[in-house]
Every structure is written in C-alpha cells, then in structure tokens.
Amino acid sequence: MPELPEIEATVRLLDAAVRGGTIESAMAPGLATMRTFSPPLDALKGATLTGIDRRGKLLLVHAEGGGLPGPSTLVLHLMSAGRLQLYEKLAGPRDRTSRVLLRIRGGGAASPAEATTGPGGDAGPEAPDALGAPAIAVPGTEAPLRELRLREFGTKQAAWGKLLPDAELADDDTLSTLGPEAWPDPPDLSDLPPRRTLRGAIRDQRVLAGIGRTWSDEILWQAQLAPLRRCGDLDHAERERLRTAMVEKLGGALDLYLHGGTGPDGKRRTPLALPLPDKLPLPLQVHRRTGDPCPRDGTTLLAVHYEDDEMTYCPTCQTGGKPYKDRRLSRLLKD
Known part of the structure; x- marks a missing residue:
C-alpha cells in the first residue's frame, strides 16, 4: 500500500491543485466505504475545500461551509489497493473502481513551490507548472469541473472514509491511537516496545x-x-x-x-x-x-x-551470516 513518502507526495500535489475549490457534489459509490453517517457525505456539497494533508498513512481532506456543521475533515484510508487521484473527466457509471467522488470547481490556490516544499516551507526547486496549476475559467464561463476520486483496485472493498467535524478528530479511534510521525522528525526510539521485533x-x-x-x-x-x-x-x-x-x-x-x-x-x-x-x-x-x-x-x-x-x-550485513528459516505462516516468525 502507499506509505509515508507516497502519501506525502500525493498530498502536496493534490493540495496545490484543488485548495480553495468549491465541492459541487460528494458521493460514495462504494457501498461499504463510508464508516460515518453524521454529517452525511453529501453535506460537503457547496463547501470550500480548504486543504489536503495527512497523518501517518491517512489522507485528510479539509472543508468548511456548505451543509457542514462547521470545519470538517474527510479522513481516507487507502488500505492496500486504494489511490486518491484528480481527474479532468468525471467517472462513468461503469467505473467499478470508484469508492468516493468529490466533484470540485475551481481551486488551485497553492503555488507550485508549495507542492514541493509543503505549506510554509522554504522554496526549493520549482516543480512543473502542472503541480499547482489552478483550474482557470475562460472569462464569462465557470471554472471546469474536476473530480477528486478515491479508487480501489482488485475485488476487495477495504478502503474507507470518515467525515468528521474537526472538533471530533482528536477523539477518533483511528487518529487518536497513531504514534509519532516517522518523518521528518521521528522520536529517539527509546520507547520502542522491547519485546517486539x-x-x-x-x-x-x-x-x-x-x-x-x-x-x-x-x-x-x-x-x-x-x-x-x-x-x-x-x-x-x-x-x-x-x-x-x-x-x-x-x-x-x-x-x-x-x-x-x-x-x-x-x-x-x-x-x-x-x-x-x-x-x-x-x-x-x-x-x-x-x-x-x-x-x-x-x-x-x-x-x-x-x-x-x-x-x-541481507543475510550478511543485517543478520551476521545467519539466514532466517523461511517457514510460511510460522508463528515463530510472525511479527
């Protein structure tokens, strides 16, 4: 599944491209995807997408306004086969990979430099224009409609989402149990559980x-x-x-x-x-x-x-010349 570097790169590119956009509709074709029902997902209709970031391997899509009770966050877990991607074309009715669809008009308030350094970061090498290019409308017309789409490949429907008011994020059972970030400033590792591998x-x-x-x-x-x-x-x-x-x-x-x-x-x-x-x-x-x-x-x-x-x-530079026995499903080797 996508891990910290892949999620962080995804977050920076998508945030630069859609931040500030208006969510025109929100739906979950994946029947088992959403784990919360209040507020309902369609409360995002009319809301402003205020940013995308992450916590660990979780994607956090922030929004306010519309039918939301206040600033809220759509928490997405990609599991092993999910991907969050931005498309210029809307998903068709035969797309069986779609799990969550956010249709967005406008956006792209971040600069390309922010996509490569993160919000508030020092300016680094400039990224291609496409990274933070806003969806610019022709004068007299609306900005084009784009789709932020959670897709999942394979037959399992394991990827999930939760729409939570920001006041409830700290108490969410998934977010509240996460440990410190492994990057960019991990802890000193003195608290690693001593009996774990x-x-x-x-x-x-x-x-x-x-x-x-x-x-x-x-x-x-x-x-x-x-x-x-x-x-x-x-x-x-x-x-x-x-x-x-x-x-x-x-x-x-x-x-x-x-x-x-x-x-x-x-x-x-x-x-x-x-x-x-x-x-x-x-x-x-x-x-x-x-x-x-x-x-x-x-x-x-x-x-x-x-x-x-x-x-x-490597059985030389990691285990000192002593290879492990490869016994599938062995309880002795499970983590």
Missing part, C-alpha cells in the same frame, strides 16, 4: 505513523539491523542509526518523487505530476528484490514469506 514495531502505526512493509525493509537494510531482532536489544548507537535511516530513506524517496533525479536503485526519474500514475515507481533497493545481490556487499538477498507479506533482507 524491529520490523513489527516500526510498521505498527501505534508505535510510529507512516511506515509499512515496503519501507520497513528499506530502512532496516539501510541501518544494517536484523529485522527480527528485538527492540529491547538495541543500544543507543543502533537506535540513532535506525532513526537516521528513517529520515534518509523516507525523505530521500519524497525528494525524488517531487524533484526527480537518480534514485538509489540507479534509475533516473522525472518529478511526479498530475495526473498521478496508478503505480508509483518506488525507488527500492531491497524490498521484493529477493535473489538480487545486496547493493552493499553483493550477498544474495533472502526473504521470509508470510501469508500476505514478504520480508526481504
């Missing part, structure tokens, strides 16, 4: 918000730490190494998405622009590269397979 702990959203299966493998490889090592066994220097790896890996991926360049995998990438692709080109060195040589020491990368997951690691 490293990989299990850093991808637990209650411990750290934003990291999942993909980036946990990349971060632990960067830090040269065994993924199934217990958190309580780390010394201060190892915790600092892990924290540094989080900042470098997550921040490096985001920088590559927004500004382009050559990734750690040696591939040249152009900056992301709208419309976003269904699958982002992840700049990975380890995850799902089982059988490839380790980029650090050339050892063949190995994996432990779970029912719906694959943990990739």
Whole structure:
C-alpha cells in the first residue's frame, strides 16, 4: 500500500491543485466505504475545500461551509489497493473502481513551490507548472469541473472514509491511537516496545505513523539491523542509526518523487505530476528484490514469506551470516 513518502507526495500535489475549490457534489459509490453517517457525505456539497494533508498513512481532506456543521475533515484510508487521484473527466457509471467522488470547481490556490516544499516551507526547486496549476475559467464561463476520486483496485472493498467535524478528530479511534510521525522528525526510539521485533514495531502505526512493509525493509537494510531482532536489544548507537535511516530513506524517496533525479536503485526519474500514475515507481533497493545481490556487499538477498507479506533482507550485513528459516505462516516468525 502507499506509505509515508507516497502519501506525502500525493498530498502536496493534490493540495496545490484543488485548495480553495468549491465541492459541487460528494458521493460514495462504494457501498461499504463510508464508516460515518453524521454529517452525511453529501453535506460537503457547496463547501470550500480548504486543504489536503495527512497523518501517518491517512489522507485528510479539509472543508468548511456548505451543509457542514462547521470545519470538517474527510479522513481516507487507502488500505492496500486504494489511490486518491484528480481527474479532468468525471467517472462513468461503469467505473467499478470508484469508492468516493468529490466533484470540485475551481481551486488551485497553492503555488507550485508549495507542492514541493509543503505549506510554509522554504522554496526549493520549482516543480512543473502542472503541480499547482489552478483550474482557470475562460472569462464569462465557470471554472471546469474536476473530480477528486478515491479508487480501489482488485475485488476487495477495504478502503474507507470518515467525515468528521474537526472538533471530533482528536477523539477518533483511528487518529487518536497513531504514534509519532516517522518523518521528518521521528522520536529517539527509546520507547520502542522491547519485546517486539524491529520490523513489527516500526510498521505498527501505534508505535510510529507512516511506515509499512515496503519501507520497513528499506530502512532496516539501510541501518544494517536484523529485522527480527528485538527492540529491547538495541543500544543507543543502533537506535540513532535506525532513526537516521528513517529520515534518509523516507525523505530521500519524497525528494525524488517531487524533484526527480537518480534514485538509489540507479534509475533516473522525472518529478511526479498530475495526473498521478496508478503505480508509483518506488525507488527500492531491497524490498521484493529477493535473489538480487545486496547493493552493499553483493550477498544474495533472502526473504521470509508470510501469508500476505514478504520480508526481504541481507543475510550478511543485517543478520551476521545467519539466514532466517523461511517457514510460511510460522508463528515463530510472525511479527
């Protein structure tokens, strides 16, 4: 599923393109998508979209006005196969991937620079004009109607949304249980649960918000730490190494998405622009590269397979020459 760097890049590009727009309609074709009913989703009709940001891997679409009782937030969880994208054309009745549709007129109050640095950030390399280009109307006509669309691929309908008054956000059971952000300024990691494995702990959203299966493998490889090592066994220097790896890996991926360049995998990438692709080109060195040589020491990368997951690691620079037994569904290896 999209993790912190992918969600952060999505948020910045979409926010720059739609902030300030008017929501003309809101609907949820996915019958099981919305988990709240008061206020109803169609209360967003007529509201101003005041911004898009994130908390961990959750997308937060902020709005006020319309039929809302006050400033409110549409909380979206993409789960494993969801994507939030902006389209110039409206979804047709046969589009079975649509879960939530927000039809927006106007918007684009943010500048391209804000898309690459974040609101209030220092100016960085200018992004392509498409990043923050407002939907400009021809004089005498209305601005074109665009669609912010939560799509979900595959047969499962797992992606979900909640429309909450801002006064209730702090008490929401999902948001209130999230741990501190894994980027840009993660904690010192001294409070990691001592009996948990490293990989299990850093991808637990209650411990750290934003990291999942993909980036946990990349971060632990960067830090040269065994993924199934217990958190309580780390010394201060190892915790600092892990924290540094989080900042470098997550921040490096985001920088590559927004500004382009050559990734750690040696591939040249152009900056992301709208419309976003269904699958982002992840700049990975380890995850799902089982059988490839380790980029650090050339050892063949190995994996432990779970029912719906694959943990990739280097048996030399991470586990000291001791490969894990790959027993699928083994209780001994579960995080």
